[in-house]
Amino acid sequence: MRFEGKTALVTGASSGMGAATARMLAARGARVFTAQRRNAGFEDIEADLMDPDAPRKVINFVQALGTDLHILVNCAGMMREGTVEETSLDDWHAQLHLNLTVPFLFTRHAMPLLKRSKGAIVNVGSIEGLGNNPRHPAYGASKAGLHGLTRAVAVDHGPDGVRCNAVAPGWIDTPLNEDFIASQPDAENFRTKILDVHPLRRTGAPDEVAELICWLASDDARFVTGQVYTIDGGRTAQLPLP
Structure with missing residues (x-):
């Protein structure tokens, strides 16, 4: 129960990594708010x-309840x-808006609460x-920008006691990725090729990313900030054959 007494806000928690993270935070004691268009089964804020x-409206809603905010997870995103x-x-x-500007805005509006809670x-x-x-x-530009924003927030607000890190997942078994595989002319062959580019010869599960997110959000990582943690089954470590 490492998050007992803490409040978390997770964006994009209706499926995939966001849903897994929200479930894990709640299972470990956190009060979890989520923000997205669909119900996620927690204290959902439709947005x-x-x-x-x-x-701004989501953060104002949380603040109006008189609760502190200890954890912000910016997970909502899209790819076209x-x-x-x-x-x-x-x-x-x-x-660019959903993948980069929205995390910037959530961070901006949540910062007074996060500074208070460290x-x-x-x-x-x-x-x-x-x-x-x-x-x-x-998509690539927005995620590279998000990594840069992560470092900038860590540098600017480390003196306030606020930590900011990022995870960089590879191929994770989310509904979006499963739909993408199904859309391929030869889905099974495509799936085999995906497995072959991973040294572990498998793709990742949302819960595995959620574990890393929860560690970074916890006091166990209290000296970790400004970092981007790759979690990709070794995919970026493996060079293609010539």
């Missing part, structure tokens, strides 16, 4: 995060495919913030 004012020639300005702005922020980045898959210019 359309494409609205630039939504983060297309080269720079194929990506419309609307698609570019949508991905709290922790964990941003969900991606290995595509370190390298890029084809046809993901906006």
Whole structure:
């Protein structure tokens, strides 16, 4: 019960890594608020995060309850495919907004509460913030920006006692990724190729990412800040054959 007496806010908790993180925080004693359009089964705050004012409203709602905020997990995100020639300005702005601007706004509005609680922020980045898959210019740019924002917040607010870290997941078995595999002309062959690029010869589970997020949010990581932790089954460590 390492989070007993603590309050957490998780964005994008209706499925995948966000849902796994919210469940794990709650199971370990935290009071968990979530913010997204769909019900996630916790203390849900309905929010359309494409609205630039939504983060302020969510934080104001939590603050109005008179509770402290100890943990902020920025997990909401999106990915749309297309080269720079194929990506419309609307698609570019949508991905940059949800993947980068929304974490910035949540961090900005939550900072007074986090400074008071000496709290922790964990941003969900991606290995595509370190390298890029084809046809993901906006997604890669937004995740690289989120990694940079993580370091900037850690530097600026470390003196306030606020820690900020990020995780950079690789291929995780989320509904989004499963749908992507199913959309391929030869789904089983594609799945085999995905396994082959991982030294562990498997993809990751949302709970495995949630474990890392919870560790970074906990007092066990109280001397860790400004870091981006890759969790990808060794994928970025393995060079392709020539």
